[in-house]
Every structure is written in C-alpha cells, then in structure tokens.
Amino acid sequence: MATAQPLYVLPGDTIDPSLIPTHKKLPLRLGPGLRHIPPSAIVPTVAGQLVADHKKNSMWVEYNGGRYIPAPNDLVIGQIQRSAADFYFMNLTPFTSNATLPQLAFEGATKKNRPQLASGALVYARVVLANRHMDPELECVSSSTGKAEGLGPLTGGMAFDVSLGLARRLLMARSREEGKVEILELLGAEGLAFETAVGRNGKVWVGSDSAKTIILVGRALRETDDGKLDVDQQKKLAKRLIREMK
Amino acid sequence: MPLDTSAYSLALLRVDGRRWNELRRMHAQIRTQAAADGSSYLEMGHTKVMCVVTGPSEPGPRRSAVGASGGTGVGGGSGEAAQAEVAVSIVIAGFSSVDRKRTARGDKRILEMQSTISNALAGSLHTHLYPHSAINISLHVLSQDGSLLAALINAATLACVDAGIPMTDYVAACTAGSTSTYAAGDEAADPLLDLNQQEEQELPGLTVATLGESDRVAVLVCESRVQVSRLEGMLAVAVDGCKQVREILDRVVRDKGRRMVQEGTIEKGVGVNDMEID
Amino acid sequence: MPREIEPSLNEKQFVLQALQEKFRLDGRQFDQYRPLELTFGDQYGVADVAFGKTKILAKASAEVTVPYADRPLDGVFAIATELSPMASPAFEVNRPTETEVLLSRLLEKTVRRSGALDTESLCLVAGQKCWSIRVDVHVLSHDGNLIDTACFAVVAALRHFRKPDTSVEGGILTVYTPAEREPVPLSWLHSPFCVTWSFYGDRGEIAVLDATWTEEQIRVASCTISLNRHGEICQISKLGGTPVEAVALLQCTSIALTKAKDFSVFLDKKLAEDTKKRNIGGFMAELRSENDR
Numbered sequence: 001m002a003t004a005q006p007l008y009v010l011p012g013d014t015i016d017p018s019l020i021p022t023h024k025k026l027p028l029r030l031g032p033g034l035r036h037i038p039p040s041a042i043v044p045t046v047a048g049q050l051v052a053d054h055k056k057n058s059m060w061v062e063y064n065g066g067r068y069i070p071a072p073n074d075l076v077i078g079q080i081q082r083s084a085a086d087f088y089f090m091n092l093t094p095f096t097s098n099a100t101l102p103q104l105a106f107e108g109a110t111k112k113n114r115p116q117l118a119s120g121a122l123v124y125a126r127v128v129l130a131n132r133h134m135d136p137e138l139e140c141v142s143s144s145t146g147k148a149e150g151l152g153p154l155t156g157g158m159a160f161d162v163s164l165g166l167a168r169r170l171l172m173a174r175s176r177e178e179g180k181v182e183i184l185e186l187l188g189a190e191g192l193a194f195e196t197a198v199g200r201n202g203k204v205w206v207g208s209d210s211a212k213t214i215i216l217v218g219r220a221l222r223e224t225d226d227g228k229l230d231v232d233q234q235k236k237l238a239k240r241l242i243r244e245m246k
Numbered sequence: 247m248p249l250d251t252s253a254y255s256l257a258l259l260r261v262d263g264r265r266w267n268e269l270r271r272m273h274a275q276i277r278t279q280a281a282a283d284g285s286s287y288l289e290m291g292h293t294k295v296m297c298v299v300t301g302p303s304e305p306g307p308r309r310s311a312v313g314a315s316g317g318t319g320v321g322g323g324s325g326e327a328a329q330a331e332v333a334v335s336i337v338i339a340g341f342s343s344v345d346r347k348r349t350a351r352g353d354k355r356i357l358e359m360q361s362t363i364s365n366a367l368a369g370s371l372h373t374h375l376y377p378h379s380a381i382n383i384s385l386h387v388l389s390q391d392g393s394l395l396a397a398l399i400n401a402a403t404l405a406c407v408d409a410g411i412p413m414t415d416y417v418a419a420c421t422a423g424s425t426s427t428y429a430a431g432d433e434a435a436d437p438l439l440d441l442n443q444q445e446e447q448e449l450p451g452l453t454v455a456t457l458g459e460s461d462r463v464a465v466l467v468c469e470s471r472v473q474v475s476r477l478e479g480m481l482a483v484a485v486d487g488c489k490q491v492r493e494i495l496d497r498v499v500r501d502k503g504r505r506m507v508q509e510g511t512i513e514k515g516v517g518v519n520d521m522e523i524d
Numbered sequence: 525m526p527r528e529i530e531p532s533l534n535e536k537q538f539v540l541q542a543l544q545e546k547f548r549l550d551g552r553q554f555d556q557y558r559p560l561e562l563t564f565g566d567q568y569g570v571a572d573v574a575f576g577k578t579k580i581l582a583k584a585s586a587e588v589t590v591p592y593a594d595r596p597l598d599g600v601f602a603i604a605t606e607l608s609p610m611a612s613p614a615f616e617v618n619r620p621t622e623t624e625v626l627l628s629r630l631l632e633k634t635v636r637r638s639g640a641l642d643t644e645s646l647c648l649v650a651g652q653k654c655w656s657i658r659v660d661v662h663v664l665s666h667d668g669n670l671i672d673t674a675c676f677a678v679v680a681a682l683r684h685f686r687k688p689d690t691s692v693e694g695g696i697l698t699v700y701t702p703a704e705r706e707p708v709p710l711s712w713l714h715s716p717f718c719v720t721w722s723f724y725g726d727r728g729e730i731a732v733l734d735a736t737w738t739e740e741q742i743r744v745a746s747c748t749i750s751l752n753r754h755g756e757i758c759q760i761s762k763l764g765g766t767p768v769e770a771v772a773l774l775q776c777t778s779i780a781l782t783k784a785k786d787f788s789v790f791l792d793k794k795l796a797e798d799t800k801k802r803n804i805g806g807f808m809a810e811l812r813s814e815n816d817r
Contacts, residue, residue, distance in 0.1 A: 079532045091529045095613045119328075120533035158538040158549075205534070211542045219551055244551070354632075357625045358763070365764025369745070452760065462727070462767035466747065468760035471638050474781055477757060478774055485770050 009044040009061060019050065023057035031060020032071065064165030068093050068201040070136040074127045075151075075171065077159060077199030078138060080117050088117060090125070090138060092201045097135055101125060105139040107148035115153060122154040122205060124197045154197060157207030160218045166225045170198045182231050183224050186238035187217060216241050258436075261444055262291075267483065269420065269440045269490055274400070274498045276408040284409025288401040290420075291442055292391035295398055297405040298384050302330050305380035330376035334364040336398065338387040359395055363402055366455055366464045370403075372412040381411060392443040393421040395453045395467065400491060407499055415458030418492035419465065422484035423451035424476050435476065437483040450476070454484035459492060461485055528614045531741050539742050543730050549738065550576075555779055557734045560790065562680055564798045568707060569685030573677040575734060577667035582677035584659045584685040588699065591647065591654040599646020600656035603631045603678060607670075611663040627670055630761065631661070634675055634716045634750040638758035641682060645711035648690060653697055655687060657710065668737040671748055675718035680791055684798065685710055716758040717787040719780035720748045728768035731776055733783070747773065749780040753788040 009015065020042065021028065030036055033046040044050065048063030070076070070092065078090035081098060089098040101123065103114045117123065125138040140151040162170075169179030176182050184196060194208035194217055206217045220241055224234055258265065270291030279285035284299035336356050338349050349356065363383070371381070383405065385398050396419035403417045423438040423445055441451045450472035455465035463485070472480070531539075539549065548554065558576030565572065569584035589600060605628040607615040615621060635641070646655040659678050663670060686707030689700045722735040722743040735743060745765025750758040762773070 079529055081529075094529045118533060120530065120536070122532045122534050154534060156537070157534055159532060159535055211538070211545050211547055214538065215542060215547050215549060215551060218549060222550075352620075354625050354629050357622075358629045361622055361626065362763040367764075369764055369766050456770075457767040460767070461770045463762065463770050463773055464767040465764055466760055466762040466773060468757060469633055469637065472757050474751065474755045474757055474777060477760075477777060481770055481774065 007050045008048065009050045010047050011043075011045050013044055015042050015044070015050065019052060019059075021052045021054040021057050021059060023054070026057040029056065029058035031058060032069070033061030033063060034059065062165075062168075064163055066164065067096070068164055070099065070127045070130040070201075072127055072130050074130075074200040075198070076125055076127060076138070076201045077154070077197060077203040077205055078123050078125055078201075080119050080121045080123060082119050083117070088123075090123065092136070099127075099136040099138050101138040101140070105141055106152060107141045107146070109141075117153055122159055124151050124154055124199070124205070126151060150197075154205050154207070157195075157205055158214050158218060159203050159205045160221055162202055162204050162221055162225050164200075164202045166221070167198055167200055167202050167204065170204065171200060176231075180231055181224065181234070183220050183229075183234045183238060184217070186235060187220060187242075190238060190242045192216065192242075212245060216245055260438065262442060264440075266425075266436045267439050267486075269487060270442065272491070272494050274404055274495065276404050276498060276502050282405075282409075284405040284407070284411070286401050286404035286408060288397055288404065290393055290397045290400070290440070292389055293393055293397045294387075294389040295394075295401045296386045296388060297398075297401040298386075299381065299402075299405040299409040299411075300384075301381035301409070302376040302379040302411065303382075305331060305378070328377050329368075329373040330371075330379045330381050332364045332368045332371065332373065332381045332383065334360040334367075334383045334385065334402070336360055336363075336385045336387065338390075342387050343390045359398065362395065362465055362467065363399055366399060366417055367402055367406060367413075369464055370413045370415060370417050370457060371406060372414070375412060381406075381409075390443065392441050392446040393453070395465075396420050396455070396491075399455050399465065400495060404495055404498065407495075415460075416492050416495050417455050417457060417464055418488045418495060419453060419455035420484060420487035420491050421446070421451055421453045422480045422487060423449045424472060424480055425449065437476075437479040439483050439487045450480075452477075452480055452484060454481065454488060456485055456488040456492075459489060528612070531738055535738065536742050539739060540724060543724050543732065548732065550736065552734075554731065555733050555783075557783070558736075560676075560787075562676075562791070562794050564680075564684050564794070569681050571677050571680035571684055573673055573680060575669055575673050576736065577665055578669055578673050579663075579665040580670070580673045580677045581662045581664055582659055582674070582681035583662075584657065584681045586655050586657050586685070586687040588648065588653055588697075589656040591651060596651035597647050598643045599654040601636060601641055601643050601646070601658075602656070603628065603635060603659045603661065605631060605661040605674065607663050607666075611666040623670070626763070627674060630671055630718065630748060630750075630759070631675060631678055633759040633761075634718055635678055635682075638714075638716050638750070638752075640679070640712065640714055640716055640752075640758075642711040642713055648697055649692060649695070657682075657685075657687070666737065668740045669720055669734050671720050672718045672734065675716070675750070676787060676791075679715050679717065680794075682710060683712060683715065683791065683795055714752045714754065714756070715788055715791065716750045716752045717784040718748050718750045719783045720746055721776045721780070722746050723766060723768055726766070728766040729772070731768075731772065733779075747776060749777055751777075751781050751784040753785045755781055 033044055033048055035043050035045050037043055044061050046061055046063050048061040051062050052059040076092055078092050078099060081089045081091050086103055088101040088103060090101050092099050106115050125140050127136055128139050129137040140148060142149050169175055169181050172179040192213050194206055194213050197205040204221055206214050208214050220237060223237055229237060272290050274288040276286045278287045279298055282298045282300060286297045288295055336359055340346050340348060383402050385402060399417055399419040406413060421441045423441045425436045425438060450470040452468035454463055456462060457464050561574040563572045564570060572581045591598060605624060607624045608617060609615055648654050659681055661674050661678060686709055689705040689708050691698050722732045722739060723745040724730040724743055728745050745768060747762035749760050
C-alpha cells in the first residue's frame with residue numbers, strides 16, 4: 001500500500017530510498033512519471049503524488065493533467081481519421097500524430113470480412129505498442145483469446161472529454177474505494193439505464209436510448225471533474241441532477 | 247460631400263432619379279472567357295465585376311506557405327476534404343473607384359468578403375459531389391459604385407452556373423437601405439432598394455443574399471448603425487429585391503442557353519441539355 | 525502536421541439529435557448564456573471576461589502620437605487581436621487564420637465603426653498631437669463564442685480605462701501623472717455588445733446562443749448581431765452558411781436586443797462596484813498628509 005501520508009514530488013526531486021519498494025523475486029517496475037538514471041537513481045519527471053505498490057514491486061507518479069501519452073495495455077477511445085490499405089489511422093488526442101489500428105485486429109475479422117468504419121467513427125481499443133518516436137499501435141481484440149472483450153466500434157451515444165486523472169480513477173478496479181468516484185454507480189442506482197466506456201486518453205463514451213440520460217451522465221461527469229467533488233458531494237450532485245431531470 | 251436627402255421627401259425620387267423600390271439597370275453575360283470553366287460579367291448600375299471559375303479540379307499545392315494572405319476562405323467542411331473546397335479571391339482594380347487607392351494585400355475587408363462569398367456559395371453548391379477537389383472563383387472588380395458585395399455574389403453565382411457545377415439554386419444578392427440616418431427616429435423613413443455609392447456612404451444599409459425564390463437568407467451583412475425597428479422593413483425590401491435579381495440572372499442564363507442551342511455551339515454541353523428552353 | 529480533430533460522428537449525430545429534442549449538452553436553454561464573469565485588473569483598463577470556459581483578457585492603453593495626415597482632428601484608435609497558441613494549438617503566431625480575421629473585422633465594425641469611442645475627443649493639438657488608444661485582446665482559453673466574449677472584454681476594458689489628464693497652454697502640451705491629476709475616462713458614446721447565434725439542422729431551423737466549441741464545430745451557419753441598449757444595431761453579419769428564414773433572423777435580433785440590455789446592466793453594475801472599491805477612504809484619504817510609515 002501507499003504510505004499513509006500522500007507524498008508529493010516535483011520533477012528532479014530525490015526520492016528517499018526507504019520509499020522504493022523492494023521485493024525478493026520481482027524486478028522493480030517504474031510507472032509513468034519516473035525515470036531511471038543508471039546506475040541507481042530514480043527521478044520523478046512530473047509533479048504529482050508518488051505511489052508505490054509493494055506487492056507488485058512497482059511505483060509511479062499520479063498526476064492530473066497534461067496530454068495523454070500512450071502506454072501498453074491502456075484502454076483508449078480513438079477516432080478514425082482515415083483508412084489506409086491495412087490500417088486505420090486513429091486520433092487519440094488532438095494535435096498529436098496518429099495511432100494505427102490494423103483492420104484485422106477486430107474480433108472475427110478476416111481479409112474478406114472486416115469492419116468498414118467511416119472517418120470520424122469512435123473505436124474502443126487497447127494500446128499494444130507504444131514506443132517513443134513511433135506511432136502507437138492499437139487493437140480491438142485480445143491476442144490471447146481472440147475475443148473482443150468489450151472492445152470495438154462504438155455506435156451511437158456521445159463521447160465526453162474528462163481530465164486524465166478522472167479517466168484513470170474511473171478505470172481503477174475499485175474506482176469507488178481507491179478512485180473516490182461513485183457518480184456513475186449513484187446514477188445507475190437511481191434507475192438510469194446507460195452504458196459507458198472509459199478511455200485512458202480522457203474520453204468517456206456514454207450510450208443510452210435516451211438523449212436526456214446521456215446528457216445527464218455527461219454533466220455529472222463534467223461537474224465531478226471540474227469541481228473535484230468528493231464522494232459525499234457526488235451523492236448530492238446525483239440527487240440534484242435527478243431532481244432537475246424530473 | 248454629404249448626400250442631400252432632404253429632396254427625397256418632396257418628390258420621392260432618389261439622387262439618381264429612382265423610386266424607393268427600383269433596382270438600377272442590371273446587365274449580365276455568361277461564358278465571356280473562352281479559356282475558363284465558367285465565367286461571367288455583371289453590371290449593377292456602375293458597379294462592374296467579372297468572375298472566372300476554374301474547377302472542380304484537383305487542388306493545387308497547399309497554400310499554407312502563403313498563409314491566409316492569399317485569402318482563400320474555406321467553405322463547407324475542411325480537413326480530409328469529403329467536400330470540394332470553394333476558394334475565392336478578389337482583385338480590386340486600382341482604377342475602379344474615384345480615388346486611386348492601392349489595396350493592401352492582407353486587407354481584412356477583402357478577406358472577409360472572400361470568406362463570405364465562399365461560405366455563401368458552399369451552402370448552395372453540391373460540394374459533396376467533388377471530394378478532394380477545389381473550385382477556384384476569382385473575382386475582378388472593374389468599377390465600384392455601391393453594392394459591391396452583392397454584385398460579387400451575383401457574378402460568382404452566374405459563373406458557377408456556367409461552369410456547370412450542380413447547385414441547389416441561385417444565390418442572388420442585393421442591398422437595401424433606409425432614408426433616415428440612425429439618430430433620427432422618424433417613423434416615416436422609407437426603405438430603399440439597391441444603394442449606390444453615395445447612398446451607401448450616407449445612409450444605413452444592408453446586403454442580403456437569398457437562396458432562390460425562398461425567403462431564406464444566406465448572407466446578411468449590415469455595417470452601419472440603424473434602429474432595430476428599421477431592420478424588418480429593410481430586410482423585406484432586400485429579400486424582395488433578391489427575387490427580382492434572381493429573375494434577371496435566370497433570364498441571362500436561359501437566353502444564353504437558347505442562343506447556344508440555336509447556334510449549335512454547345513461544346514461543353516454540361517447541364518445545358520437538361521435546361522428547359524422556353 | 526498534426527492538427528485538430530473534428531468532432532467524431534457520434535458526437536455530431538448526438539448533438540444534433542439532442543438539439544432536435546430541445547436539449548443542450550450542458551443542460552442550458554437555447555437562448556441562455558453560460559455564466560458570465562467579469563473582473564477588472566488593478567490597473568485601469570484591464571478586463572478579464574469569461575463565458576464558461578472561454579476566457580479573454582483585454583487591456584487598453586494610451587500614448588501620445590501624431591494624428592494621421594488625412595484626419596488631423598481625430599485621435600487614433602485600434603483594436604489588436606491575436607489568437608495565440610495559448611488558446612489552442614490550432615492558432616499560430618503571425619499567421620492569421622480565418623477566425624482571427626473575421627474576429628478582428630467584427631470588433632472593428634462593432635466598436636470602432638459604430639462610433640462607440642468619440643475619436644475627436646482624443647485630439648490634443650490639431651494635426652500635431654493626439655492620443656492613440658489601443659486595446660489588446662488576448663484569448664486565454666477557447667471554448668467557443670470568442671466573438672461575444674472578445675467584444676464584451678473590449679467594451680469593458682475601454683469603459684474602465686482612464687487616460688492621463690492633459691492641458692494645453694500656449695501650444696505647450698502637459699501630460700499629468702496620476703499623482704498630479706486624477707486620470708480621466710474616455711469620452712464614451714454607447715456600448716455595443718455582440719450576440720452570436722448558431723444555426724443547426726438542414727434548413728437552419730434550430731437557433732442557439734453562446735455555442736461551446738463542440739457546438740460551434742457542428743453548426744451549419746452563424747449570425748452575429750451587435751446592438752447597444754438603445755436598440756441600435758451596430759452591425760449584423762451572417763457570412764454565408766446554410767440559408768436561414770428571414771423571419772427567424774428578425775426573431776433572433778429581438779432576442780439579441782434583450783441580451784444586449786442584460787449585458788449593459790451587468791457591465792454598469794460591475795463598473796459601479798469597481799469605482800466604489802477604488803474609492804475606499806474617499807477623497808480625504810488622498811489628502812491625508814501623514815503616511816503609514
């Protein structure tokens with residue numbers, strides 16, 4: 001677990017060696033925001049909260065803001081820009097170079113039968129390759145099982161922009177306890193029927209039959225994000241929005 | 247020199263002897279330039295403009311090097327060009343007005359007119375039929391006497407018709423004004439149709455372009471101070487004027503079509519065959 | 525070159541569908557503005573205006589220059605707009621985009637050509653000396669509706685601005701520092717405000733005020749109407765786009781008038797508050813001979 005008191009670091013700070021997790025077998029893994037300078041110095045490259053996971057022997061810096069930088073295994077929502085022979089060129093964030101999505105990287109896609117996506121369509125995908133100085137590569141199918149596992153083109157609905165921090169919190173396995181976001185569960189509990197897909201690149205797609213519901217969820221997300229609401233405030237917000245809707 | 251508007255109320259005649267709802271003499275020709283895909287020449291009173299259309303054709307090298315100073319307004323959608331781009335350039339001849347003024351290259355007033363014409367025509371032209379292409383409209387102002395923007399829009403419409411680019415309907419434009427200045431709140435003020443240079447300088451006025459015979463306004467530009475209550479009258483007169491202008495433009499196109507059929511000189515032929523010849 | 529992404533198909537379809545069902549993304553009414561914030565700087569002539577997430581800072585300044593030869597009795601008045609990459613990476617320095625040209629033309633027509641500032645009052649010595657008033661518009665954050673925000677900021681900055689007092693005696697011009705004489709406000713004739721409508725639908729039948737950036741990217745036409753509270757139109761520009769019914773445009777104008785009146789009241793109130801705040805202690809505090817040390 002992380003230390004009880006959140007520790008904030010600035011770029012170039014020295015990290016106290018006692019904070020670096022040690023493990024008998026696993027190698028130390030560095031997450032976003034940390035850089036290893038051989039032989040043994042670890043330096044933060046961004047300002048944020050230093051988090052260490054002793055079980056997995058990993059550490060990283062949590063920060064909110066900036067531009068999304070693709071990392072392998074991130075789930076993202078991309079927008080098709082254009083189609084080439086075997087690839088779709090995708091946009092993950094504005095003003096960055098494209099990511100590529102092979103046309104065969106969909107569930108059940110073959111040379112003859114592959115999804116035809118128009119430019120501007122949204123796709124929920126996983127980052128496979130993300131190297132510096134190279135365009136990231138995406139996929140919509142799990143290479144081990146061959147199943148889509150929820151990935152693929154998103155039809156209808158609406159994509160909302162949220163901060164990277166909120167997107168990450170929403171994607172946490174236990175978003176309520178660790179991420180302190182409960183707003184989606186609260187709205188669901190109030191009887192709204194909707195589905196969501198959260199992209200690590202700061203996009204949340206919301207789908208529902210009712211436009212009203214989509215707008216309400218979008219507003220809830222935006223207000224949670226802008227106001228940096230805690231769980232209690234989110235409860236109030238959910239109640240207020242539901243009341244406004246009626 | 248200030249315009250003497252006091253005489254108007256006596257005889258109800260304007261400085262050039264017109265009544266309030268009269269257009270100036272309007273004369274137009276199409277297919278004036280043999281080398282162009284489409285061309286036109288238009289006179290509204292003493293305002294004389296020429297238009298040459300090339301395209302739809304493959305877009306030239308990206309004009310990003312010159313920047314917007316080339317002043318091409320991008321009409322319709324941009325980006326990966328699912329639609330043709332309508333690029334407009336306006337050249338105002340040095341001898342076109344009384345004081346021989348050189349217009350600066352990046353003159354914002356001209357850039358604004360270019361973008362207006364481009365956007366107005368893009369709304370009527372079926373640009374989606376020509377992805378990855380450009381329609382270049384170049385306009386030349388030979389003589390200025392008021393209602394410049396309106397004349398340019400009309401000339402561009404005619405040239406696009408001549409070029410055989412599919413469009414919903416004519417975009418016809420004209421101006422309207424009001425007899426009293428903004429400060430005077432007199433209710434008796436008459437709206438005026440088709441302002442000339444003198445009237446344009448002294449009186450509040452607006453330029454309106456409508457689509458075909460409908461009341462739908464594609465362009466509405468007002469650059470002078472005027473009471474809100476005056477707007478309705480001016481707009482009504484202008485929209486009515488646009489319909490008259492549309493008739494004139496339509497006659498020009500049909501006359502030319504008929505003559506071409508008679509002479510058997512329809513070498514371009516596109517669209518003319520389908521034309522109803524009366 | 526990497527560039528801005530257009531809204532995705534899903535977004536385009538949804539925004540349109542929602543508008544047809546009479547909803548906007550942020551839950552506003554069609555004719556409702558985002559919350560307006562206005563703060564004045566410590567200096568005279570600095571106004572910071574925000575409509576929702578769109579934020580613009582305008583700063584007015586004055587200097588003494590030589591008037592133009594063809595207008596010896598007029599002062600110089602200029603509005604400078606530059607959209608910097610700070611607002612959006614789509615804007616590049618020294619390469620004006622269409623947005624920027626249209627914005628500066630609109631401000632020019634609304635504020636300058638409508639005679640909001642009495643330029644003759646800026647003349648100091650005919651043909652030799654005059655004030656040059658310059659307003660710099662800085663876009664700090666761009667979330668749609670730059671025009672209305674910029675116009676409000678310019679008007680607020682100019683109304684707030686005080687130029688140094690001057691006197692001319694025997695052909696000698698004296699400019700007083702604020703310590704010597706209290707700076708004087710500009711001779712301001714009327715306050716125009718821009719109201720921008722965005723149109724949606726095949727025939728432009730849906731009209732919306734104060735569009736956000738997403739909404740702006742999807743609109744098929746727009747119309748900016750500038751009015752002052754006396755009901756005078758200073759400028760209208762609907763520069764192309766999908767044609768809209770003439771009657772609808774007249775309705776838009778009358779709604780715009782009520783909005784312009786609201787803005788006018790809001791600005792007057794804020795200016796009065798600011799004057800009060802600056803005047804703490806009042807005249808007597810200025811006259812006090814002892815200081816705090």
